[in-house]
Amino acid sequence: MNPQRESLEFDVVIVGAGPSGLGAAIRLRQLAAAAGQELSVCVVDKGAEVGAHILSGAVFEPRALNELIPDWRDRGAPLDTPAKEDRFLYLTGSRSLRLPTPPQMHNDGNFIISLGALCRWLGEQAAEAGVEVFPGFAVAEVLYDDAGRVRGVATGDMGIGKDGEPTHNFTPGVELLARQTIFAEGCRGSLTRALFERFDLRKGVEPQTYGIGIKELWEIDPAKSRPGLILHTVGWPLDHSTYGGSFLYHLSGNLVSVGFVVGLDYTNPHLSPFEEFQRYKTHPAIRAHLEGGRRISYGARAISEGGFQSIPKLTFPGGLLVGDAAGFLNAPKIKGSHTAMKSGMVAAEAVFEHLTGGANADEVAAYPDRLRQSWLWDELYTARNIRPAFRWGLLPGIAHAALDTYVFRGRAPWTLGHHEDHASLKPADAMPKIAYPKPDGVLTFDRLSSVYLSNTNHEENQPAHLRLKDDGVPIRVNLDRFAAPETRYCPAGVYEIVREGTEPRLQINAQNCVHCKTCDIKDPTQNIVWTVPEGGGGPNYPGM
Numbered sequence: 001m002n003p004q005r006e007s008l009e010f011d012v013v014i015v016g017a018g019p020s021g022l023g024a025a026i027r028l029r030q031l032a033a034a035a036g037q038e039l040s041v042c043v044v045d046k047g048a049e050v051g052a053h054i055l056s057g058a059v060f061e062p063r064a065l066n067e068l069i070p071d072w073r074d075r076g077a078p079l080d081t082p083a084k085e086d087r088f089l090y091l092t093g094s095r096s097l098r099l100p101t102p103p104q105m106h107n108d109g110n111f112i113i114s115l116g117a118l119c120r121w122l123g124e125q126a127a128e129a130g131v132e133v134f135p136g137f138a139v140a141e142v143l144y145d146d147a148g149r150v151r152g153v154a155t156g157d158m159g160i161g162k163d164g165e166p167t168h169n170f171t172p173g174v175e176l177l178a179r180q181t182i183f184a185e186g187c188r189g190s191l192t193r194a195l196f197e198r199f200d201l202r203k204g205v206e207p208q209t210y211g212i213g214i215k216e217l218w219e220i221d222p223a224k225s226r227p228g229l230i231l232h233t234v235g236w237p238l239d240h241s242t243y244g245g246s247f248l249y250h251l252s253g254n255l256v257s258v259g260f261v262v263g264l265d266y267t268n269p270h271l272s273p274f275e276e277f278q279r280y281k282t283h284p285a286i287r288a289h290l291e292g293g294r295r296i297s298y299g300a301r302a303i304s305e306g307g308f309q310s311i312p313k314l315t316f317p318g319g320l321l322v323g324d325a326a327g328f329l330n331a332p333k334i335k336g337s338h339t340a341m342k343s344g345m346v347a348a349e350a351v352f353e354h355l356t357g358g359a360n361a362d363e364v365a366a367y368p369d370r371l372r373q374s375w376l377w378d379e380l381y382t383a384r385n386i387r388p389a390f391r392w393g394l395l396p397g398i399a400h401a402a403l404d405t406y407v408f409r410g411r412a413p414w415t416l417g418h419h420e421d422h423a424s425l426k427p428a429d430a431m432p433k434i435a436y437p438k439p440d441g442v443l444t445f446d447r448l449s450s451v452y453l454s455n456t457n458h459e460e461n462q463p464a465h466l467r468l469k470d471d472g473v474p475i476r477v478n479l480d481r482f483a484a485p486e487t488r489y490c491p492a493g494v495y496e497i498v499r500e501g502t503e504p505r506l507q508i509n510a511q512n513c514v515h516c517k518t519c520d521i522k523d524p525t526q527n528i529v530w531t532v533p534e535g536g537g538g539p540n541y542p543g544m
């Protein structure tokens with residue numbers, strides 16, 4: 001324990017102001033108000049403001065929001081582009097073939113939104129409901145009591161220099177103590193990882209599998225704007241053994257959200273998800289939307305794709321997991337915000353009952369029970385076999401998805417498994433090199449000018465938040481065997497091999513990190529560990 005640290009006590013502390021964390025916070029305060037009880041709730045987020053670190057597509061299914069805030073329209077929720085038309089294309093190098101839209105991708109009744117804007121609005125609703133919302137604080141540590149129960153969390157110290165010594169700006173972290181702590185960190189949370197190990201929460205479930213999603217926001221020629229149009233593609237530029245595809249959504253205000261997702265179980269270390277995305281925009285069917293427009297924002301974030309069979313044990317003494325931290329994304333739909341919000345609400349209901357019902361147990365066992373009774377569970381169960389079947393290739397994957405959807409209706413008497421993404425790379429000399437075209441600066445760009453548009457900023461004088469377990473591995477293993485894949489999968493150009501003199505070395509430009517967590521997932525020997533930098537650092541997405 002750090003004696004300098006101030007501590008604040010709450011009934012419930014929530015780490016992460018995404019749809020899951022804010023959904024939980026609002027529901028807790030609603031329940032307390034309805035019961036006439038006092039219940040203190042705090043939400044803390046590492047982004048400089050709520051929404052600053054949120055990046056999503058996003059086509060939003062309003063099911064959970066309808067349940068949480070039924071009068072969201074009157075309260076001015078930023079859901080102003082109703083979905084109008086779905087198109088699903090198979091791309092070859094120069095042509096596109098329109099395929100029937102899979103039922104999971106029908107978006108009647110949904111909205112094209114900025115999830116960051118929705119979270120900012122949810123943050124205001126939470127504050128109005130009496131939640132203490134603290135953006136700009138990165139939670140660096142889980143606190144345990146003598147019995148090993150989670151008793152809260154601590155935010156990181158601010159003002160520690162590169163050398164690990166306090167600078168004149170030093171401010172100690174704050175302990176946020178709680179009767180229950182809800183971890184809502186999103187995909188690949190750093191505290192969540194520590195909890196997995198400490199409480200063995202992943203025992204007996206399939207490994208989590210991930211994708212990296214890279215997104216740009218464009219202001220397009222008004223003559224081309226089709227608010228409500230939703231376009232998804234599979235095929236080119238990826239080969240058929242690599243899982244992935246694109247999204248392109250027309251928002252109101254002449255905006256287009258365009259992005260590309262690559263499954264992180266890809267095998268060719270020469271592949272660069274960033275360059276694949278840039279290439280994809282040059283396809284005639286895609287460039288037609290963007291030409292004459294201007295790119296205004298950029299970012300990237302990992303996605304949890306493992307689904308139902310990868311859901312860990314959700315509770316432990318003193319706390320529980322919600323949202324993408326637990327892996328509640330529906331991969332065939334590429335949607336996780338409605339399930340994240342729903343899991344937060346269900347967790348809140350179970351926690352409220354637990355704290356006000358005089359329960360003696362440290363663990364909120366009713367949470368997983370209530371989830372099993374909810375629509376979320378059935379949705380994830382019936383979607384569970386679609387993503388893993390794509391390891392057989394694109395066309396067998398599509399054929400299996402059709403069989404699973406139309407014949408078995410998601411209830412086939414088997415469940416397909418997953419593999420660890422970091423173990424999937426093959427040696428570089430056994431895989432084809434990929435020659436990516438140079439960016440033209442109009443439709444396609446390089447990494448550095450892209451990161452600039454993410455407004456990423458970190459205090460420079462702080463210890464590196466990207467830590468290597470073994471300093472020799474980047475050269476001995478990553479460079480020699482896999483041709484330094486981190487220089488290609490990192491969408492922000494953080495990792496560079498520099499050759500001064502004769503010996504190559506890995507340079508880590510940590511200040512460019514957009515917190516996507518891909519390195520933490522894909523590094524072949526799990527040698528890179530992502531930890532939280534100083535609070536407020538990282539991207540500052542305007543409306544992603």
Ligand SMILES: Cc1cc2nc3c(=O)[nH]c(=O)nc-3n(C[C@H](O)[C@H](O)[C@H](O)COP(=O)(O)OP(=O)(O)OC[C@H]3O[C@@H](n4cnc5c(N)ncnc54)[C@H](O)[C@@H]3O)c2cc1C
Nearest residue numbers: 016018020046056057058059139186213323324335336337
């Ligand atoms: C490219 C892309 C496209 C997507 N498209 C869609 C779509 O069209 N529709 C859809 O429904 N879903 C989509 N998703 C998925 C959706 O965005 C997620 O499922 C959803 O955001 C998960 O919500 P969450 O609350 O669990 O986590 P997040 O939204 O990731 O929020 C987590 C929050 O926790 C904070 N945090 C994390 N760790 C800490 C810490 N240690 N200390 C303090 N704060 C912390 C983060 O800053 C962040 O604000 C997409 C995702 C991506 C990446």
Ligand code: SF4
Nearest residue numbers: 490513514516517519
């Ligand atoms: S350093 Fe890691 S977390 Fe940061 S942007 Fe690169 S891959 Fe993502």
